[in-house]
């Protein structure tokens with residue numbers, strides 16, 4: 001079960017230094033954002049703690065931030081308050097989005113930061129992508145980032161223990177990923193993430209969560225995008241890289 005309600009409380013330890021600030025997070029999408037009017041209607045449909053949504057609102061865009069996790073939504077609201085950013089937030093899973101927004105509402109939908117693999121199998125992924133595509137206006141773009149699952153699966157089950165302490169809010173932590181790679185691509189996989197915070201007195205406080213995920217090959221994703229009426233315009237897919245970005249426009 002993937003709730004992110006436990007990890008949501010300590011999620012900043014999982015965000016890289018380079019993307020921790022809303023301005024910097026949004027700037028990592030400058031290529032795509034440069035093509036948009038400054039008052040574009042944007043949806044971040046797995047907003048996490050809200051860095052991207054708040055960064056986009058800071059550029060003058062009209063931003064909606066949604067996520068399936070209550071804790072993530074609360075944290076995104078807190079970040080928006082802190083930065084005095086106008087962001088509408090809503091707790092909704094991808095497949096629930098069409099209940100809340102008319103078709104064709106948004107110029108861009110973002111689904112970034114290793115989120116889509118939480119959709120349950122090929123059926124769940126197609127339903128999620130279909131929801132995102134419906135909410136785009138014709139010519140609007142879906143911007144998606146993904147782990148390169150071809151690489152992740154090739155490495156097999158393992159324990160990755162961070163080789164540097166991560167410091168956030170004045171506290172250091174070790175970040176640990178336990179990868180449970182199932183035999184078949186279509187099987188449920190697991191990633192257990194633990195954030196082991198060190199307090200000054202020598203105690204270690206651990207927050208962890210077991211996340212379910214369903215990997216996909218790049219070619220499958222490309223076919224699924226076409227199936228929901230999106231045409232890939234840009235892709236950084238490369239088997240040598242950990243992650244890739246795809247931008248696809250609604251035909």
Ligand SMILES: C[S@@+](CC[C@H](N)C(=O)[O-])C[C@H]1O[C@@H](n2cnc3c(N)ncnc32)[C@H](O)[C@@H]1O
Pocket residue numbers: 002003004015045046047048049066067068069072092093094095111112113114115118119
């Ligand atoms: C790895 S986090 C990425 C968060 C953020 N986009 C970022 O880049 O920091 C994955 C996010 O996907 C959300 N998520 C998982 N399943 C979801 C679903 N079915 N519908 C909407 N959001 C979902 C989680 O709650 C979590 O906030």
